[in-house]
Amino acid sequence: MFSLVPRSLFRLATGAAAGYLFALRPWQLRWGADEREVHAEMPGDDLAGRAQYQATRAITVAAPPAGVWPWLIELAGDRPGAGTDRPASAPSAGTPGEEPAGQGLKVGDVLLGRNDGNAFIVERIDPPHTLVLAMRGADATTTCSVSLREVDGGTRLIFRTRVRAEPNVRGTTYLAATDLGDFLTTRRRLLTIKERAESTHQ
Numbered sequence: 001m002f003s004l005v006p007r008s009l010f011r012l013a014t015g016a017a018a019g020y021l022f023a024l025r026p027w028q029l030r031w032g033a034d035e036r037e038v039h040a041e042m043p044g045d046d047l048a049g050r051a052q053y054q055a056t057r058a059i060t061v062a063a064p065p066a067g068v069w070p071w072l073i074e075l076a077g078d079r080p081g082a083g084t085d086r087p088a089s090a091p092s093a094g095t096p097g098e099e100p101a102g103q104g105l106k107v108g109d110v111l112l113g114r115n116d117g118n119a120f121i122v123e124r125i126d127p128p129h130t131l132v133l134a135m136r137g138a139d140a141t142t143t144c145s146v147s148l149r150e151v152d153g154g155t156r157l158i159f160r161t162r163v164r165a166e167p168n169v170r171g172t173t174y175l176a177a178t179d180l181g182d183f184l185t186t187r188r189r190l191l192t193i194k195e196r197a198e199s200t201h202q
């Protein structure tokens with residue numbers, strides 16, 4: 001009887017892993033994005049060549065790019081404490097109807113980063129359309145590329161994360177952690193930007 005318990009647990013774990021790899025993972029890696037957006041090149045792709053991880057997510061915002069841009073800068077952590085212990089894809093949300101503070105990012109700015117000392121650097125910026133951030137650590141290079149495209153009076157916000165990890169234990173661990181946690185963080189923050197931008201645009 002006891003020998004059956006580990007087998008049952010093993011089958012359960014195997015089934016859960018298969019479900020994630022073949023159903024949930026493909027969906028979350030392209031949440032909200034269409035085929036063209038998923039396969040199109042984006043600024044910053046070259047900064048993490050041969051990436052083992054790439055996710056392209058998108059959302060439509062009922063506000064023009066100029067109205068979304070301030071909240072994108074908020075996402076980048078351009079104010080004291082906004083990015084502490086968060087990746088670039090985790091902005092500090094303000095109050096609905098309130099414009100975010102901390103504008104004025106420029107190429108080369110170092111954003112508040114992680115406890116391990118790594119931080120995102122502004123690589124490219126073209127207000128209010130393009131923002132590219134990169135974090136180069138000893139074990140992995142991570143890039144976040146954001147494109148704001150005007151569509152029917154609103155904005156198509158496309159967010160891409162790429163990771164090129166070193167072939168060692170720490171690099172593999174970082175890659176696995178990104179794969180598991182990036183979606184929930186990015187989705188929550190994209191929805192936050194949409195809510196804030198639409199609220200201030202009304």
